[in-house]
Amino acid sequence: xxxxxxxxxxxxxxxxxxxxxxxxxxxxxxxxxxxxxxxxxxxxxxxxxxxxxxxxxxxxxxxxxxxxxxxxxxxxxxxxxxxxxxxxxxxxxxxxxxxxxxxxxxxxxxxxxxxxxxxxxxxxxxxxxxxxxxxxxxxxxxxxxxxxxxxxxxxxxxxxxxxxxxxxxxxxxxxxxxxxxxxxxxxxxxxxxxxxxxxxxxxxxxxxxxxxxxxxxxxxxxxxxxxxxxxxxxxxxxxxxxxxxxxxxxxxxxxxxxxxxxxxxxxxxxxxxxxxxxxxxxxxxxxxxxxxxxxxxxxxxxxxxxxxxxxxxxxxxxxxxxxxxxxxxxxxxxxxxxxxxxxxxxxxxxxxxxxxxxxxxxxxxxxx
Ligand SMILES: *[C@@H]1O[C@H](CO)[C@@H](O)[C@H](O)[C@H]1NC(C)=O
Ligand SMILES: *[C@@H]1O[C@H](CO)[C@@H](O)[C@H](O)[C@H]1NC(C)=O
Ligand SMILES: *[C@@H]1O[C@H](CO)[C@@H](O)[C@H](O)[C@H]1NC(C)=O
Ligand SMILES: *[C@@H]1O[C@H](CO)[C@@H](O)[C@H](O)[C@H]1NC(C)=O
Ligand SMILES: *[C@@H]1O[C@H](CO)[C@@H](O)[C@H](O)[C@H]1NC(C)=O
Ligand SMILES: *[C@@H]1O[C@H](CO)[C@@H](O)[C@H](O)[C@H]1NC(C)=O
Ligand SMILES: *[C@@H]1O[C@H](CO)[C@@H](O)[C@H](O)[C@H]1NC(C)=O
Ligand SMILES: *[C@@H]1O[C@H](CO)[C@@H](O)[C@H](O)[C@H]1NC(C)=O
Ligand SMILES: *[C@@H]1O[C@H](CO)[C@@H](O)[C@H](O)[C@H]1NC(C)=O
Ligand SMILES: *[C@@H]1O[C@H](CO)[C@@H](O)[C@H](O)[C@H]1NC(C)=O
Numbered sequence: 001x002x003x004x005x006x007x008x009x010x011x012x013x014x015x016x017x018x019x020x021x022x023x024x025x026x027x028x029x030x031x032x033x034x035x036x037x038x039x040x041x042x043x044x045x046x047x048x049x050x051x052x053x054x055x056x057x058x059x060x061x062x063x064x065x066x067x068x069x070x071x072x073x074x075x076x077x078x079x080x081x082x083x084x085x086x087x088x089x090x091x092x093x094x095x096x097x098x099x100x101x102x103x104x105x106x107x108x109x110x111x112x113x114x115x116x117x118x119x120x121x122x123x124x125x126x127x128x129x130x131x132x133x134x135x136x137x138x139x140x141x142x143x144x145x146x147x148x149x150x151x152x153x154x155x156x157x158x159x160x161x162x163x164x165x166x167x168x169x170x171x172x173x174x175x176x177x178x179x180x181x182x183x184x185x186x187x188x189x190x191x192x193x194x195x196x197x198x199x200x201x202x203x204x205x206x207x208x209x210x211x212x213x214x215x216x217x218x219x220x221x222x223x224x225x226x227x228x229x230x231x232x233x234x235x236x237x238x239x240x241x242x243x244x245x246x247x248x249x250x251x252x253x254x255x256x257x258x259x260x261x262x263x264x265x266x267x268x269x270x271x272x273x274x275x276x277x278x279x280x281x282x283x284x285x286x287x288x289x290x291x292x293x294x295x296x297x298x299x300x301x302x303x304x305x306x307x308x309x310x311x312x313x314x315x316x317x318x319x320x321x322x323x324x325x326x327x328x329x330x331x332x333x334x335x336x337x338x339x340x341x342x343x344x345x346x347x348x349x350x351x352x353x354x355x356x357x358x359x360x361x362x363x364x365x366x367x368x
Contacts, residue, residue: 032155042109042160045153051216052148053157054115055194057106058215059141059201061117063168064099066137067092069122070130082127083246084178095171102164109157118208118276128179128232128244135175135231136364137201139334142168143190144197150349176334179231180244182252185332185368187322188297192336193352195220196295196362202275212276219275221268221282223339223361229256231366257367259319259329265292265305266312267339267360286359287341289313293354295362296335297322300351302343311360313339317367331367338362 026033032040044050071092079089107114124130145165152158173183195218202219233244270284291302292315301320305313320330338354338361346353 040156041154042156043154044110044157047216049152049154049157050110052152052194053106053110053161054213055198055201055215055217056141056145056161057103057110057115058118058205059144059197060099060103060106060164061115062120062201062204063138063141063171064096064103065117065120066122066134067096067099069120070124070127070134071096074127074130078127082131082178083180084127084131088178088246091174095174098167098171102167105160105164109160113211113213115212116209118212119206120204121206122204126232131175131178132230132232135172135179135181136334136366137204138168138172138175140192140197140200140336140364141165142172143192143336144194144201146189146191147193147196147351149191151352172334177248178246180247180250180252181231182368183249185328186297187328190295190297190299190335191348191351192295192362193355195352195355195358196336196338199362200364202280205276208276215280218355219280219282220284220338220358220362221270221272221360223265223267223337223363225337225363225365226264226266227262228363229366229368231256252368255368257317257331259317259331261317262314263292263317263337263365264312264314265337265339269311284359286357289339289341289359291315291340291343293338293340293343294318294331294335294365295338295351296332296367297328297330298348299330300346300354301330302340305339331365333368335365335367336362337365 044053071089076086122133124133142165145161149158149162169189177183198215198217199220231244268282270282272282274280274282289305289308291304294301294303299322301318303315303318305315307314318331321327322330339359340354340357341359342357344354344357
């Protein structure tokens with residue numbers, strides 16, 4: 001009786017409204033939605049586009065190598081000891097195959113001068129360290145693209161790129177699940193400027209083909225969070241209060257970090273040769289260090305540096321809630337911390353204004 005009333009009401013509404021013919025059901029506005037815009041061109045329209053896409057391509061190439069490398073470096077027994085079985089290993093293998101497709105997509109957009117694969121250097125010696133590195137690398141790969149997508153001149157290219165980056169977002173979450181971390185403890189995924197992504201990626205490229213185009217984004221001095229929370233347990237798989245077995249989801253009885261935690265930071269001065277063939281140099285145009293910036297969710301949150309001594313300092317993990325009381329903490333998950341010379345107010349779309357104020361970093365902070 002109830003549903004027939006609703007249906008009757010629906011017929012009443014339909015018959016009394018003068019509905020436009022379907023061909024006119026196109027709200028005004030939008031860009032590139034009709035033939036007058038010409039056929040879409042899935043290419044870079046500017047140097048900004050080209051350099052952004054080529055950076056993303058370098059990220060896809062390392063992921064392809066990294067996933068294969070991890071599968072080859074460790075034995076099935078070592079994976080089993082970390083709780084990862086043959087099905088899990090095939091999922092990593094499939095992720096590598098996804099990277100083949102992502103690299104082809106971006107190479108096709110860039111044409112003959114697109115970057116080719118490099119030789120890489122990796123910071124892990126155990127399966128858990130490998131999974132943790134994958135989880136961090138895919139996060140900056142993802143955030144690095146979100147940061148520039150809305151700024152690309154080529155919307156057609158942006159459209160295809162987001163169809164690959166949403167796949168990478170799923171990879172990131174799966175690597176978190178492989179570590180027993182809560183899969184997505186945040187409401188929004190952060191975006192970061194290209195210089196942030198390149199600063200994080202560049203140390204792992206050891207040598208690249210001579211014809212690879214120079215990457216024009218800045219590399220900031222390295223930042224080390226010397227007491228970074230770690231999702232990696234001791235070599236045996238159990239640690240009081242922490243279940244680090246792979247799981248779709250689980251609460252940790254003890255969170256990895258909490259607001260008010262004292263965080264120790266140490267950074268380098270600019271001017272060090274770095275990245276492949278030592279062909280880049282770290283740089284900064286910032287003044288003296290004053291703040292740590294915490295980039296997570298939709299926000300860039302500053303905390304003052306304390307105990308500044310040369311290139312070391314400490315600061316406190318902030319506790320802001322994203323939209324105020326009863327909402328999620330801004331700081332959680334796998335996120336970004338950098339040292340700045342000011343607490344310049346920036347929001348999601350103008351975050352790259354921060355670049356000229358970065359003293360060092362970012363580093364990945366494992367908040368949860
Ligand atoms: C076609 O798209 C352009 C913008 O790309 C817009 O200015 C124009 O109004 C659109 N035409 C129609 C008929 O929707
Ligand atoms: C990668 O490393 C191999 C082995 O050291 C070397 O032969 C090759 O030239 C390197 N390739 C590039 C592109 O740097
Ligand atoms: C980097 O070094 C490798 C190995 O020596 C070499 O093959 C490659 O051409 C060099 N690349 C650049 C960009 O100089
Ligand atoms: C960062 O600091 C920790 C603690 O001092 C140290 O073990 C680690 O090697 C440092 N990492 C880098 C990349 O310097
Ligand atoms: C696991 O490692 C912790 C920390 O090193 C140690 O205290 C504990 O005894 C170990 N447990 C087992 C079962 O080996
Ligand atoms: C997980 O944590 C949430 C938030 O603290 C809590 O409401 C929920 O009951 C917990 N669930 C389990 C199964 O522990
Ligand atoms: C992060 O989220 C997890 C899961 O909801 C929660 O248990 C933890 O307390 C949060 N961490 C912080 C720093 O708020
Ligand atoms: C500052 O750092 C230097 C070098 O590491 C150390 O010798 C000195 O004791 C530190 N000063 C303070 C006030 O901690
Ligand atoms: C985080 O960013 C959102 C979107 O810009 C904003 O509405 C919110 O107030 C910010 N929260 C904090 C704690 O700064
Ligand atoms: C960034 O955008 C916000 C508005 O969202 C504005 O208030 C702020 O001044 C801008 N920051 C800079 C450095 O332009």
